[in-house]
Amino acid sequence: MSRIFDMLRKSEREATGKVSATPWASNSKVKAAKVPLEVLPLGFENVEHFPARIQPDKHIVTCGESHVPGAEKFRVLRHRLQKLRAERPLTRLLVSSAVPREGKTFVAVNLAFSLAKTSRRVLLVDADLRRPGVHNVLGLEAMSGLADFLHGKIDESAAIRRLDPSNLFYMPAGHSATDIGDLLNGSRFREFLTKAGEAFDWVVVDSAPITLFADTPHLATLVDASLLVTRLGVTPADTIQQALGALEGSYVAGIVLNGEAERESQHYRYYSYSDEQEDSPSLQGNQEDSSDG
DSSP states (O other): OHHHHHHHHHHHHHTTSOGGGOTTGGGOOOOOOOOOOOOOOTTOTTOEEEEOOOOOOSSOSSSSSOOOTTHHHHHHHHHHHHHHTTTSOOOEEEEEESSSSSSHHHHHHHHHHHHHTTOSOEEEEEOOOSSOOHHHHHTOOOOSOHHHHHTTSSOTTTTOEEEETTTEEEEOOOSOOSOHHHHHHSHHHHHHHHHHHHHOSEEEEEOOOTTTOTHHHHHHTTSSEEEEEEETTTSOHHHHHHHHHHTTTSOEEEEEEEEEEETTEEEEEEEOGGGGSTTOOSSOOOGGGOTTO
């Protein structure tokens, strides 16, 4: 475990330079994949089409044909996840952070848009029911969604929108609820994630911070893998360790570093546990495989 924190400290030092200092970027060549013919997710054929002409900006760098700084980093992350799923089941991804304001929602939204470039069946779920933020990043109004579905007020298809013209499927957090822990820990959400994992190619779930609420580590056991987002030069190493400890027993695919490398330019890196060895740059490991425990 100590070596991954050495890499985090090294990244902080490099952040004073240029974005091109990313150690693996020059070795990763991502070829554009052909978008498959449309096949609607089984059981979700009646999802409402919702017009949302989302434009690339500093919050959404992977939408459209954008060359916004940071877009390439998400393409590389997408490529690594695609390689990983060739080795193990990987459809449902939890994106979280140790504490608030580390950029988890930003990463979840941009990763979902990037995945939607090569697949027509990508679902983005806002499961941060206490402080939902996906709709703000998308520039949309709050609307019915996950909380309403979990309360039994609407069915799952009514809780999802298909954002046109991007074709990204989106489940908002929905209207506020007081029994959030019970909702997320209940069988209704578990069964939904199982069904969504079978119907969609990718399901990206944005959750509450890991160290603040018990339901987030529980959600990590319901998905295929988790991504931990940390803010470059801000998140203390012991806080990262605490978050990883809370995820013990679930599969952690790796850490996404989020921060500033140049003025007005976002800087992103991805570290899996296999990155602790310089000759193994591909995304492969999890915390149980780490020699540092």
